[in-house]
Amino acid sequence: MREVDYLLDYYPFDDEILDAAEKASRRQSDVTWPEYVSRFNIPRTKVFEPKDGKPIEVLDLIPHDYDQTLVYHQPMACILDSNRQIHVATLQAILPNKRIIGVGNPGQPGHGYGKVSMMDALKVARGNLRPVVAGTLEYLHSQGIESAIHAGESYGADKAAASAENSTSYSQEATSIISVEPVSVAKKGLLRMGWAFMSTGKHAEKYLKPVRSVSHTFKSAEELRESPKTYALGLARLSNIAIGAALGKPGFQGRVERAMVINPSLKTGIAWGTSSEFDENNERESLVRTLKGQFGAKRIADMPVEGQTHAMNLDPFMNSAIIS
Numbered sequence: 001m002r003e004v005d006y007l008l009d010y011y012p013f014d015d016e017i018l019d020a021a022e023k024a025s026r027r028q029s030d031v032t033w034p035e036y037v038s039r040f041n042i043p044r045t046k047v048f049e050p051k052d053g054k055p056i057e058v059l060d061l062i063p064h065d066y067d068q069t070l071v072y073h074q075p076m077a078c079i080l081d082s083n084r085q086i087h088v089a090t091l092q093a094i095l096p097n098k099r100i101i102g103v104g105n106p107g108q109p110g111h112g113y114g115k116v117s118m119m120d121a122l123k124v125a126r127g128n129l130r131p132v133v134a135g136t137l138e139y140l141h142s143q144g145i146e147s148a149i150h151a152g153e154s155y156g157a158d159k160a161a162a163s164a165e166n167s168t169s170y171s172q173e174a175t176s177i178i179s180v181e182p183v184s185v186a187k188k189g190l191l192r193m194g195w196a197f198m199s200t201g202k203h204a205e206k207y208l209k210p211v212r213s214v215s216h217t218f219k220s221a222e223e224l225r226e227s228p229k230t231y232a233l234g235l236a237r238l239s240n241i242a243i244g245a246a247l248g249k250p251g252f253q254g255r256v257e258r259a260m261v262i263n264p265s266l267k268t269g270i271a272w273g274t275s276s277e278f279d280e281n282n283e284r285e286s287l288v289r290t291l292k293g294q295f296g297a298k299r300i301a302d303m304p305v306e307g308q309t310h311a312m313n314l315d316p317f318m319n320s321a322i323i324s
Contacts, residue, residue, distance in 0.1 A: 069101065088102035129159065130166050137166060137169070179271070180271045185284055269303065270284065275307050
């Protein structure tokens with residue numbers, strides 16, 4: 001029996017994916033996060049200063065031989081501390097033939113990488129997410145990357161779609177969008193969005209307990225992360241207030257549609273928990289049905305995860321399995 005077979009309680013993942021997750025979990029079974037970083041040559045995060053926009057923080061995991069680049073967009077107000085870095089590192093361990101680029105978001109005081117100007121904040125609040133992905137796309141261009149998969153969960157799911165929508169402006173092709181638990185699927189407004197985000201925490205232990213039991217590295221990364229007590233202060237940033245306003249509008253479908261029209265070869269996968277706090281009326285199922293009607297089932301894939309909530313992405317093995 002595999003240590004990660006608890007994932008089957010959530011979804012009937014293929015054996016190939018579970019085997020890859022098991023191999024990744026064994027690497028994390030008995031080492032601390034700093035030991036893991038040293039053993040597997042996880043680089044330090046770096047700050048990239050785009051010509052257009054504020055500096056961003058990047059964790060770029062480059063294997064010796066890889067066939068594709070996958071850009072992994074983080075949830076709202078999540079900085080690249082140890083807790084998020086292990087999500088990026090786990091994804092790379094499960095997909096060893098991919099270059100994985102994790103990009104942080106503006107968070108608590110002292111961690112403003114990825115924030116936007118006041119003028120751009122107004123654009124973002126109205127639903128235009130180009131300002132929040134421009135720095136990432138410029139980083140890819142600086143690296144000579146001409147095509148990439150864009151994946152992310154929660155706010156990161158919307159960033160993935162926005163990145164694909166704007167890739168051609170940076171001489172790039174988005175080959176796939178992988179959006180897990182996209183948020184901007186129904187009109188909620190800023191206050192309801194904030195309440196929904198805060199309510200996701202009540203399900204956290206359900207998803208954290210199993211991964212802690214198989215990954216000593218994850219437990220260590222949790223202990224070494226930035227204090228979660230200051231997370232709410234990060235949400236109060238102007239940039240995040242603007243992002244919250246954008247996510248409170250039903251903009252996800254439009255982002256995907258525009259990206260699919262711009263690039264006729266682009267494919268999109270959308271996964272969501274059917275008990276998600278952000279999908280009370282199962283809007284994602286209706287959204288996917290509409291997108292399949294427009295672009296066909298060969299270009300739009302869906303993955304409803306029965307009975308699961310928005311917090312399912314707290315488990316890096318679960319999140320990586322879904323993206324895989």
